[in-house]
Each structure stands twice: as C-alpha cells, then as structure tokens.
Amino acid sequence: MTRIAYVDGYFQPHAGACVHIEDRGFQFGDAIYEVWSIRGGKLLDEDGHFSRLERSLGELQIANPKTQIAYKLIIRELMRRNRITDGLVYLQISRGVAPRDHTFPKGYLRPTIVMTAKSVNAGKIQSKALEGVAVICVPDQRWGRCDIKTVNLLPNVLAKQAASEAGAYEAWQIDQDGYVTEGSSSNAWIITPEGVLVTRHADHAILRGITRGKILECAQALGYAFEERRFSLEEAKNAREAFMTSASSFATPIVKIDEQTVANGAPGSMVIALREAYLEQD
Numbered sequence: 001m002t003r004i005a006y007v008d009g010y011f012q013p014h015a016g017a018c019v020h021i022e023d024r025g026f027q028f029g030d031a032i033y034e035v036w037s038i039r040g041g042k043l044l045d046e047d048g049h050f051s052r053l054e055r056s057l058g059e060l061q062i063a064n065p066k067t068q069i070a071y072k073l074i075i076r077e078l079m080r081r082n083r084i085t086d087g088l089v090y091l092q093i094s095r096g097v098a099p100r101d102h103t104f105p106k107g108y109l110r111p112t113i114v115m116t117a118k119s120v121n122a123g124k125i126q127s128k129a130l131e132g133v134a135v136i137c138v139p140d141q142r143w144g145r146c147d148i149k150t151v152n153l154l155p156n157v158l159a160k161q162a163a164s165e166a167g168a169y170e171a172w173q174i175d176q177d178g179y180v181t182e183g184s185s186s187n188a189w190i191i192t193p194e195g196v197l198v199t200r201h202a203d204h205a206i207l208r209g210i211t212r213g214k215i216l217e218c219a220q221a222l223g224y225a226f227e228e229r230r231f232s233l234e235e236a237k238n239a240r241e242a243f244m245t246s247a248s249s250f251a252t253p254i255v256k257i258d259e260q261t262v263a264n265g266a267p268g269s270m271v272i273a274l275r276e277a278y279l280e281q282d
C-alpha cells in the first residue's frame with residue numbers, strides 16, 4: 001500500500017511529497033501545527049484541536065485557508081487512503097511561499113497546508129503505558145510563547161534526544177526557578193502525597209494541551225481534587241504519582257524521574273483511572 005499525504009490541495013504519494021524551498025515554514029519556522037489521535041477510526045477531541053488550531057493561526061496572524069468542514073473531509077480521506085483505524089494525523093500550516101524576508105510579505109499569501117497520517121500499534125502503546133515510563137529533567141530553553149503550537153520545536157527535539165540517550169521516554173523541562181513547565185511533547189502532572197492532582201496553570205510557558213483539558217474534566221467526574229499551579233522538581237520527586245498527557249500518549253504513568261523512582265516505582269491507581277476515563281469518553 002502506498003502511503004498518501006496531502007499537500008496544497010493534492011493527495012500524493014508520501015515518499016515524494018514536498019514543499020517549496022522558500023516556504024516560510026522551512027525558512028523561518030513561520031508555521032503552526034496540530035495533531036489528532038485516531039482510535040477505532042474516530043478522531044479524539046476533534047473540536048478541541050480545531051479550536052487550538054484557530055488560536056495558533058490567529059496568534060501568528062495567518063488567515064485560516066480552509067473551513068473546519070474542509071479539513072475534516074481531507075482528514076477522513078487521508079484515513080481512508082492510508083487505511084488507518086488507530087493512528088495519528090498531523091496538520092502543518094505555514095504562512096506560505098515568498099522571497100526570503102523576515103517581515104510578513106505584503107498582500108495576500110496562500111498558506112501552505114501539509115497533512116500526513118500514520119498508523120500506530122494501539123496494543124503496544126497500551127502495554128507500555130501500563131508499565132509506566134521514565135523521564136529525565138532538562139533546562140527549559142524555549143521562547144516566551146510556548147502556548148502557541150508552532151513548528152519551532154528545536155529545544156523540544158534536543159530535550160527528547162537527551163531523554164532517548166538516557167534511556168528515558170520523555171524529558172521534563174525545568175524553568176529557571178526550579179519548577180517543571182512541561183514535557184518535550186506532553187504536559188506534566190503529579191499527584192501529591194495528600195492525593196491532589198497538580199498540573200501547571202496554562203500560561204505562556206506551556207502548551208494548553210487538549211488532552212490536559214479533558215483529563216481535568218475526567219478528574220472532576222471522578223471526584224479528584226485538583227490544582228492548576230506550578231510544581232517544583234523537588235515536589236515531583238516526592239509525589240505519590242506522576243504522569244504525562246498528550247494526544248498520542250493519553251495519560252501515561254511516570255514511574256521514574258531522573259534516578260529517583262516515583263513512590264514504589266509502579267504506575268499509580270489514580271492515573272490509571274484517569275487514563276481509562278479518558279479513553280471511555282465519547
């Protein structure tokens with residue numbers, strides 16, 4: 001089966017799909033992106049990801065080139081052509097192609113749209129999650145607007161690479177005051193010894209994860225107390241449970257932070273309940 005991508009109006013073989021060398025996404029990172037998880041042929045948190053897409057475009061003053069209905073049709077077609085039941089869909093939108101100049105080009109510029117999709121092994125992801133994963137900590141080296149989902153991911157790439165080299169699954173980024181901001185591609189959570197769920201408040205230092213929002217709703221439904229506030233690495237290392245959330249990992253238990261096991265080193269019951277509640281949502 002040939003893998004198919006969508007680029008600027010055309011479905012085409014993924015292997016040969018490309019964008020122009022003067023695309024501003026390539027030249028300047030002048031682009032945003034969004035990611036949806038697909039489970040059982042269904043997009044998870046579809047509307048939440050579309051709302052964030054609109055917001056990211058708005059923050060960069062890029063006019064949305066398509067309606068939500070059009071994106072949804074393309075996503076459905078990509079899923080069909082790539083025969084995806086469980087997987088991920090990526091959408092990147094750049095400001096477009098123009099002669100290289102930092103300032104926005106004058107007049108109308110047609111944004112570049114790239115969409116790709118891939119299958120994932122849902123069973124493997126589930127068993128990995130139920131074992132729990134390790135994280136390492138790295139300094140947060142990012143810019144001041146991490147709330148915008150831009151394609152400028154170099155600090156995240158370096159953080160994830162450091163995690164991989166250390167045999168860990170994710171890197172938690174630590175701000176200058178010793179507080180955890182978030183993972184390289186996920187939000188960070190702990191459960192205090194008193195059983196209170198804590199995740200950083202959604203300021204400009206983190207991406208307001210769509211999964212994060214849904215997990216807060218699940219916490220409320222389960223009757224868990226929660227606080228949106230910053231927490232220190234010290235507090236995380238003494239937590240009862242720790243976990244990460246993202247569209248691709250849902251809620252995944254963290255059992256080790258640097259060299260320290262979290263509690264007894266096994267996934268905690270609250271995160272497992274939250275993961276189940278998340279996956280049972282409509």
Ligand code: PLP
Pocket residue numbers: 035156182183184185186187206207208209210211212245246247248
């Ligand atoms: N934080 C960062 C830096 C991310 O890249 C991501 C996901 O890609 C998240 C948090 C989680 O966001 P979401 O739950 O919307 O996938």
